[in-house]
Structure formats: structure tokens, C-alpha cells
Ligand SMILES: COC(=O)C(/C=C/C1=C(C)CCCC1(C)C)=C/O[C@H]1C=C(C)C(=O)O1
Ligand SMILES: O=C(O)CCC(=O)C(=O)O
């Protein structure tokens with residue numbers, strides 16, 4: 088008899104949340120019910136002008152001098168004070184945003200047996216399932232995920248690329264190419280806000296790592312008890328998030344110790360600074376903790392692109408951004424090692440970034 092592969096990780100049985108929703112159990116299974124302190128009851132609506140900055144990308148690319156200057160100031164403020172911003176007029180064809188949303192939705196509505204042909208195995212982050220689950224007693228997110236590594240090609244797992252819907256792979260390729268260019272351009276402007284050469288990050292990153300994750304949050308009868316996605320910061324340099332049309336307001340960021348919702352802006356991308364940019368800028372720009380919550384009647388879809396340096400890169404604070412007033416907060420490490428650490432740790436606020444922190448000197 089062929090040996091049965093033994094996984095060192097025992098995650099127990101993970102219910103598929105779309106199937107749970109269909110079955111409508113009288114109570115929410117215990118594994119999804121959060122401890123009191125984690126329950127999403129405390130969101131405070133952001134009041135204008137205290138909302139996540141909106142960057143008009145077209146004013147950066149082809150605005151007049153004044154428009155360019157004021158947009159660059161907004162971008163600097165967004166990176167320094169928020170770690171999140173929304174980008175409008177980004178230049179990506181709106182029909183492509185519609186197409187990716189359609190193939191993502193069409194994928195999630197497929198029968199479970201079809202989706203399970205592409206399983207996200209315990210301890211891995213690609214395919215269909217729930218990522219970041221490492222033990223039987225870990226609470227689960229009210230979310231189904233489908234993720235693929237895209238660039239460089241060696242991170243691709245071809246057997247996880249779905250045959251259905253028919254246009255899935257083609258759409259992901261075209262969409263990801265466009266989002267990659269957007270990331271490269273955003274990093275050029277971000278470099279300029281730091282008085283670095285425009286091509287600083289492009290040169291430093293080598294062949295950047297890129298991955299896509301589609302998150303589907305079905306409605307939940309008790310949104311007050313569960314989380315769509317656990318609090319975390321992203322390990323990437325930049326993350327580009329597209330919120331599906333007509334979905335619930337689900338993304339929340341931790342601002343001044345309070346959870347605040349991000350109102351979707353039609354056709355905009357939500358951009359956030361990941362751990363890697365926090366390290367490179369020596370904490371001048373921060374990766375901000377965020378989470379997703381669910382809704383009683385509405386579902387929600389998000390399509391997320393992670394953009395990060397090559398795994399080979401040795402990474403630490405950029406020397407120009409370290410001085411007496413801002414002493415070095417992070418050590419130098421290999422990005423591949425950080426990626427491994429990130430994907431083998433559960434989502435837990437900003438805990439994974441402790442990997443990179445310089446030990447603080449104990450008072451003598
Ligand atoms: C919440 O974050 C993630 O799911 C995630 C995973 C990304 C990846 C894949 C889905 C496929 C293989 C590559 C990669 C690890 C990038 C976050 O990605 C961040 C974390 C690190 C580190 C990073 O580089 O991007
Ligand atoms: O769905 C969302 O809005 C949040 C998704 C997210 O933070 C992630 O996938 O890393």
C-alpha cells in the first residue's frame with residue numbers, strides 16, 4: 088500500500104463558509120466565534136476630512152505643476168499618517184476591473200467539488216481554502232480564499248490554475264500585468280516622496296514577487312461574533328486591493344487604536360504599505376493593521392495583489408533614512424526568509440514584523 092503522506096500540521100476539519108451559509112445552521116460553529124476582545128463591535132466611522140486620503144493618479148502622471156505638487160503632498164501624508172490610501176484615475180481599463188471581478192465571482196459560485204480540485208494544503212498559501220491556519224484550536228475566518236503566486240514564474244503552481252471559469256487564467260494574466268505596472272509607478276512616486284531616485288525601488292527589488300488573492304466573504308447570520316479576515320499587516324512592499332461592486336463595507340484599519348471602516352470609492356484601488364516598505368523606510372512609512380468584517384445580508388469580494396522584492400534581496404533600512412533622530416529600528420535580513428516566516432505564521436496583527444526588529448537596548 089502506498090504510504091499516506093503525513094502533514095506535520097494538524098488543522099482539524101475546516102468548514103467551507105459558503106457551504107455553511109447554504110446550510111444555515113442554528114448557531115455559528117464554535118471555531119468561527121471570536122473571543123470577546125476580538126469581536127468586531129467597535130468600528131468607528133471616519134468623518135471627513137479624517138478619511139483615508141484619495142490620490143488622483145492622473146494628476147501625478149499628467150497634471151500641471153500645482154496639481155502634481157498637491158498630489159505628491161497628499162501621497163506623502165497618506166504614507167506617513169495612514170499607511171493606506173485610495174487611488175482614482177489609475178489608468179487601468181475599467182472593463183478589466185469588471186472582468187477580474189466576474190471571473191472571481193464565477194469561480195467562487197462553482198460547486199465545492201470543482202473548487203476543491205485546487206486545494207490550499209495545510210501550511211501552504213496557494214489554491215482554494217483558508218490560509219494561515221496551523222492548529223486545530225485556531226479560530227477560523229469567515230472567508231473563502233483563492234490565491235496564486237504569479238511572478239517570478241518559478242513560484243507558480245500550474246496545477247492550481249483553475250480550468251473553470253474558462254477565461255480565468257487569461258484574465259488573471261492581463262489584470263496582473265496592469266497591476267504590476269501600477270505598483271512600479273506608485274513606487275516611483277513613493278521614492279520621490281522620500282527624496283530617493285525615481286528608479287530606486289525598481290532597481291533594488293530585482294524581479295519583484297507578485298501574488299494574487301481573491302477573498303470571498305459570504306453573508307453571516309452573526310457578523311458580531313465572527314471576523315471575515317483576522318487582523319494583520321501585509322508582508323509585501325505594496326498591496327493593491329480591489330473591492331467588488333455592490334458588496335458590504337468590510338475593510339477596517341486600525342487608526343489611533345480604533346477600528347475604522349474604509350468606504351469603497353467606485354473604481355478605485357485601495358493601496359497599503361506593507362511590512363517591507365516599513366522596514367526599508369525605517370518606520371517612516373508604516374504597514375497598518377487591518378481586518379475584514381462580514382455582513383448579515385450582503386456578501387463581499389476583494390481581489391488583492393501583493394507586490395514584494397525578489398526573494399534573493401537582502402533588506403534593511405535605507406541608510407539615507409537612518410540618522411540620530413531616527414535610529415535604525417530593523418535589522419538586515421533576506422526577504423525570502425521573511426516570506427517564509429510570514430506564510431508560516433498565523434495572522435496576528437503586526438507580530439510577524441517582530442522578525443525584523445532590532446532588539447531594544449535594556450537600560451543598564
Ligand atoms: C495576507 O497575505 C498573503 O496571503 C500573502 C501571500 C502571498 C504569496 C502567495 C499567495 C503565493 C506565494 C508568494 C507569496 C508569499 C507572496 C502575503 O504576501 C506577502 C507576504 C510576504 C512576505 C510577501 O512578500 O507578500
Ligand atoms: O478583503 C479585504 O478587504 C482585506 C483583504 C486583506 O487584507 C488581505 O487579503 O490581505
Ligand SMILES: [Fe+2]
Nearest residue numbers: 319320321377
Ligand atoms: Fe491584508
